[in-house]
Amino acid sequence: MGMPSxxxxxxxxxxxxxxxxxxxxxxxxxxxxxxxxxxxGARLLSAYRTMVLARALDERCLALQRQGRIGFYxxxxxxxxxxxGSAMAMEPDDWxxxxxxxxxxxxxxxxxxxxxxxxxxxxxxxxxKGRQMPNHFAFREQHFVSVSSPIGTQITHAVGxxxxxxxxxxxxxxxxxxxxxxxxxxxxxxxLNFAGVFRAPTIFFCQNNEWxxxxxxxxxxxxxxxxxxxxxxxFPGVVVDGNDVGEVYRAVRAxxxxxxxxxxxxxxxxxxxxxxxxxxxxxxRRYRNDQEVEAARGRDPIHRLRTExxxxxxxxxxxxxxxxxxxxxxxxxxxxxxEATPPVDPLSLFDDVFARATPRxxxxxxxxxxxxxxxxxxx
Amino acid sequence: xxxxxxxxxxxxxLQEAMRSDPDVVVLGEDVGVNGGVFxxxxxxxxxxxxxxxxxxxxxxxxxxxxxxxMALYGLKPVAEIQFLDFIYPAFDQIVSELAKMRYxxxxxxxxxxxxxxxxxGGIKGGLYHSxxxxxxxxxxxxxxxxxxxxxxxxxGLLLSAVADEDPVIFLEPKRIYRSVTGEVPDGDQRxxxxxxxxxxxxxxxxxxxxxxxxxxxxxxxxxxxxxxxSAEVIDLRSLVPLDEAAVLASVAKTGRAxxxxxxxxxxxxxxxxxALLAERAFxxxxxxxxxxxxxxxxxxxxxxxxxxPDNGRVAAAIRATAQxx
Ligand SMILES: Cc1ncc(C[n+]2csc(CCOP(=O)(O)OP(=O)(O)O)c2C)c(N)n1
Ligand SMILES: [Mg+2]
Numbered sequence: 001m002g003m004p005s006x007x008x009x010x011x012x013x014x015x016x017x018x019x020x021x022x023x024x025x026x027x028x029x030x031x032x033x034x035x036x037x038x039x040x041g042a043r044l045l046s047a048y049r050t051m052v053l054a055r056a057l058d059e060r061c062l063a064l065q066r067q068g069r070i071g072f073y074x075x076x077x078x079x080x081x082x083x084x085g086s087a088m089a090m091e092p093d094d095w096x097x098x099x100x101x102x103x104x105x106x107x108x109x110x111x112x113x114x115x116x117x118x119x120x121x122x123x124x125x126x127x128x129k130g131r132q133m134p135n136h137f138a139f140r141e142q143h144f145v146s147v148s149s150p151i152g153t154q155i156t157h158a159v160g161x162x163x164x165x166x167x168x169x170x171x172x173x174x175x176x177x178x179x180x181x182x183x184x185x186x187x188x189x190x191x192l193n194f195a196g197v198f199r200a201p202t203i204f205f206c207q208n209n210e211w212x213x214x215x216x217x218x219x220x221x222x223x224x225x226x227x228x229x230x231x232x233x234x235f236p237g238v239v240v241d242g243n244d245v246g247e248v249y250r251a252v253r254a255x256x257x258x259x260x261x262x263x264x265x266x267x268x269x270x271x272x273x274x275x276x277x278x279x280x281x282x283x284x285r286r287y288r289n290d291q292e293v294e295a296a297r298g299r300d301p302i303h304r305l306r307t308e309x310x311x312x313x314x315x316x317x318x319x320x321x322x323x324x325x326x327x328x329x330x331x332x333x334x335x336x337x338x339e340a341t342p343p344v345d346p347l348s349l350f351d352d353v354f355a356r357a358t359p360r361x362x363x364x365x366x367x368x369x370x371x372x373x374x375x376x377x378x379x
Numbered sequence: 380x381x382x383x384x385x386x387x388x389x390x391x392x393l394q395e396a397m398r399s400d401p402d403v404v405v406l407g408e409d410v411g412v413n414g415g416v417f418x419x420x421x422x423x424x425x426x427x428x429x430x431x432x433x434x435x436x437x438x439x440x441x442x443x444x445x446x447x448x449m450a451l452y453g454l455k456p457v458a459e460i461q462f463l464d465f466i467y468p469a470f471d472q473i474v475s476e477l478a479k480m481r482y483x484x485x486x487x488x489x490x491x492x493x494x495x496x497x498x499x500g501g502i503k504g505g506l507y508h509s510x511x512x513x514x515x516x517x518x519x520x521x522x523x524x525x526x527x528x529x530x531x532x533x534x535g536l537l538l539s540a541v542a543d544e545d546p547v548i549f550l551e552p553k554r555i556y557r558s559v560t561g562e563v564p565d566g567d568q569r570x571x572x573x574x575x576x577x578x579x580x581x582x583x584x585x586x587x588x589x590x591x592x593x594x595x596x597x598x599x600x601x602x603x604x605x606x607x608x609s610a611e612v613i614d615l616r617s618l619v620p621l622d623e624a625a626v627l628a629s630v631a632k633t634g635r636a637x638x639x640x641x642x643x644x645x646x647x648x649x650x651x652x653x654a655l656l657a658e659r660a661f662x663x664x665x666x667x668x669x670x671x672x673x674x675x676x677x678x679x680x681x682x683x684x685x686x687x688p689d690n691g692r693v694a695a696a697i698r699a700t701a702q703x704x
Contacts, residue, residue, distance in 0.1 A: 184441070
């Protein structure tokens, strides 16, 4: 399947247009600082570090699932630049409405690796108390809203939160992540429509990784791009090369400026490729050939950034090897800690159904406690 | 006869229905090239082609809504919803349109769609790959709801579903898709709707179950045998229409009833069975009716084994019911 040519020019023009926006209505929370609008120097190195961490975590977690140590995993290999670049473009007060492949976004937001790993193990350290499958994170402090499995449902939430922020006059934008498959969902269309009508300060960030389980992007829409769908809803849509962390960053930064300046939403289509299986339950060889995957490996966002940094003299092989080793150690330590953490309390099953358990739930909790045979272990 | 797993029997049922009637088409997400995420539609694209096996965009509204249109025009669509948990975008189409089309048109527009969906827990699927929400559909007039627990019933009920004149919600217990195997009759051997199956006869307690809870109930019944309790296990398999006569006849014999399902207890299907017994078998009852069900919480991930009824909980309920009164 050929990659469509990328109209990156659209991005450039939007970015150029952004400067006038910034100078006329600079948002309060993020003072206009043109120098910070491009990822460079220490921030670019930090982006690289996070991308390498994300890739190493993916590899480790796939192995953990095969060994039966975690129940499930949805890898995001190939999507690191788009995830890191977009997340770095958002401000701490902004809100994130992710899908299940956005683990890396949580890390950029400052969620600890331990919190992420504890969720995968669904242990007593899991912020969500073991309620959800791996990858379905929720981190209140980072405004990283609870992930749902049903596709697309978060899209309308992001619009509503953006409308609420504007009502409160907060200089805040929201960003929602979803896949190419999700553009066929009801909520995608309702969300874009509401955002257009109410000029919601929202960024719709579509990770077009070319596949929705076994179905290629062409099976979701006859449109030439996903980004162009924004036009029908009355706001700009742009295509970016999702393997280029800098380009993603600039596009999201520009969209965020537009949002907080009251100019409404933006749809960004990041063109990436899902290098791994859909999830640990999937066998991609049933529906796509290895050549396609190999071709995509040639566009690997991590290799690309490494080459860029190396050419600029900011990186070298020795530092790379040291980084990888260091990160593997960090990951191993987090896993060891998670495996030493006790499972969640069986009777916590009845917590959080309501703010306060009803008498009926309390009765069920007692009934459950009296039943000794229940096999009470985490998956 | 052929020895098949439950999911293979579903596959065989679809294949035979498509072979015998060119109006039968299959549509859903990943049902074609991939053969379904559980492989229920494996091989169908190859045999019947892309005109009859449709890999659809990711839209349950689109899947069920377009299936309704096909059915109105005269086809017999079998729509796959990848997990029952993902059916809700199509809920409007199912409850407002599919279920009511015949009635609201005074019989002019019958609408026969089969909606297949894997359902139920036990696969470490957490909230959205585990739920048993059959009661929503049972509560909607105009929908038939069936749930096989054996390979033979999977194929036989599916053939009946495709041949039926009304909309059918066909729920497949994915936890036992591969763990249960059995002899399946070859050819067009249908299992009629509205007829329960006695899994194991008994005279002290009646245990009513369906789907993946049938093996759990059967194991528990076999376990209490040694304690001198004779438990009859009945697989309801057709929730709408319900075999009320079989339920009443069993309790007329035993005077004691336990209902088992994975769905939450409150307003679950067990409440309907209990109400039927309270209304029509009151004077045969020698003990309170017991329900062994999922708790009234969302379906958990880490605590799935605490949530799901197991052998211990069912056996305890059978014992308590046998001894009560
Ligand atoms: C409403 C709904 N239908 C079906 C599914 C099953 N499902 C899970 S992921 C997926 C594909 C999603 O593809 P895409 O939106 O491109 O995201 P990606 O997995 O590529 O990141 C499907 C069909 C679901 N989770 N929700
Ligand atoms: Mg995708």
